[in-house]
Amino acid sequence: MQHLPLVLADLVAISVLVLAVYHPRHRRKDLAVAFFGVNVGVMAVAVVLSGTTVGAGLGLGLFGVLSIIRLRSTELSQREVAYYFVALALGLVSGLGATSVAVTAALLAGLVAVLAVVDAPGFLGRDRERLVVLDAAYTDDVALADAVERLLGVRPHTLDVVRLDLVNDSTTVTVRFRDPRGGRAVVGDAALPVAVTA
Known part of the structure; x- marks a missing residue:
């Protein structure tokens, strides 16, 4: 009791x-x-x-x-x-x-x-993370950052290469960046797959 x-x-x-x-x-x-x-x-x-x-x-x-x-x-x-x-x-x-x-x-x-x-939507609300698949194999970090910046329209804070496929000519990378528009993220989960082309 x-x-x-x-x-x-x-x-x-x-x-x-x-x-x-x-x-x-x-x-x-x-x-x-x-x-x-x-x-x-x-x-x-x-x-x-x-x-x-x-x-x-x-x-x-x-x-x-x-x-x-x-x-x-x-x-x-x-x-x-x-x-x-x-x-x-x-x-x-x-x-x-x-x-x-x-x-x-x-x-x-x-x-x-x-x-x-x-976990409130406004807490660190501008920080984003995306899983991006590029249709080119990037072995140079600067070229990879430039390609991601062109595609997403923002300069990434960090890039973590998940997979580099030289045979099929593709790069899968986790991108962390700050959304300049701010506001609430459209979805709650941090890592969203986004297939994009270089």
Whole structure:
């Protein structure tokens, strides 16, 4: 019964994170369900472990094992990884109940608030990332930057060559740049494939 306030605080926190922050911005039902499932599962196990002498160590071990299993099962964007780890952290913090209810509630609220702010559309809203496929093989970095600038109309901050195909004469590159127009990105995910020609 002493865990009930922390369980309720966790359910409120994960509901706000998923239903008020993540889902309205990214609209992925599968990950929304996964975040709820991971959070509630970790919280339940942490509540059980909190009554044992090895609670904290075993809880952190569980955190690591679940992370490895989940992250290897499908490819996640870095944004989704952040939500996934916060969902895990919410369950672990509330389930172990190592501090008072007020402190735990403040930690839960802080975790949700930080993610809500840094994933807001206006936060670093002009920075963009695109995966670009060029129909020429560029071995020279300056020529590659010039070609990308001509195609996108902006000077790239960084270029990471993903694939250089000399046989089929193509270059696949991740481009990071600042959009001079500013404003909100049209889509939420950072890396979007864009097939363009040189």
